[in-house]
Amino acid sequence: MVDEPQLASYAAAYAENGYVLVKGLLDRAEARAYREESHALIERLNRDADPTWESARHLGMGERTELKHCHDVQFHAAAFSKLLVDPRFTDVAAAVMGTPNVQLHHTKLFVKPPEKGSPFPMHQDHPFFPHAKHSVGAAIFHFDDAPLEKGCVRVVPGSHRDGPLVHQAEGSWHLPFAEWPLDKAVPCEAEAGDVLFFTYLTVHGSGVNTTSEARTTLLVQYRDPADRPTEDLHTHSLGQGMILRGVDPTSRGTAAAAM
Template identity: 75%
Template sequence: MVDEAALASYRDNGYLLVKGLIGKDEAATYRQESHDLIGRLNRDWDPTWGSAKELTMGAATELKHCHDVQFYSAAFARLITDPRFTDVAAAIMGTPNVQLHHTKMFVKPPEKGSPFPMHQDHPFFPHTKDSVGAAIFHFDDAPVEKGCVRVVPGSHKNGALQHETEGSYHLPFSEWPLENSVPCEAEAGDVLFFSYHTVHGSGTNTTDEARTTLLVQYRDPEDEPIGDSHSQSLGQGMMLRGIDPSSRALGDR
């Protein structure tokens, strides 16, 4: 559980890096699980945003990923319901109940792992109460050179911002340059929590090792989505902690 000082920092800055939430041996196990899953899927589709080329001067990069990882490996189902994680998410939201929105596992390959331009998660799945948060589990070390997540402290206080849609949702490069953000360098086992209003992005992995992370988007179950964007995530509505007081049918999520 995080203390009040950490929660105050989250409220002020819009993000919180929790050091060593899981052990390094655990992180190594999940890293192997992630790479084994990528190997089994053998997918050609690359989810790199078209706008990422603005950050690489047109150079080609690549990204490997998988949505809804808990449906492919029980190890991830155990991780997303682990109280070490869900207790922090509950404390951040100020509710005893934590509901899953979706999961995504990312592997940035060595030397050319794709960056993400600065953006908010809000445009992809807006909600009425803005309780939606993200947690990024680091399964290996993520220094700047590996393309770690970068944030703009306090940006969540601006609410929803206007994004450009060409090449994918992203904020204007002239107003939100990646280099002006704060790098959140992390070690294996660290988890980065942030609001879906927090402006964030990441750089290119230029090292000779992959960068492996799991993104878990969660919400208060009483926070209703606006529209049906991102409604196809198979696990959406799963309770990770507590109960769903809203008693809404799964089809209404």
């Protein structure tokens, strides 16, 4: 469990900068176990599809990069279901949003392969699933170390205060390359067990993994259940709407239950 003063500190940093890196939320043994679970899942799926954004190809240093991934991981392995409701995670998510209730939006597992793990250009997550109150946030669980050379996440502190920005849609939503260069953003280097929390309005991206080891992360997008989407986008994720902490104050009983 995370104590109240620490939660308040995380919430203050999140409000000020649009992100906060929580060190050691998982211990290294836990992170290693989740890394093994992640790579076993990717191997079981044995998918050839590469989810690398076409807009990211120009960041690949002239060589074709690759990415491995899986959506909805909690439907593939019970270990991830447990992680989604772990109070160490959900208490921080609630604190940074400022609500006692945390609702799942979706999950994605990403493995950046050694030497050619794909980058992501600078963007906000907002265009993919806009919401009325902008409560949506992300938690990136690091299951192995993510130094700069592994293509760690980079952020623009305070960018969330500018609200939704105009994105280019070619090859997936991204901000203009010339105006938002990846190498000018702040690297969020992390160790196994660290979790990076950021709002869906925070401008972020990541570089190429040029090392000899994979970079393994789990992305969990969450929201206040009272915050509703403004467009019918990204609604296909399994488990969307699952309450991870607290209750859904907007839920209504069935007609039969009311009788």
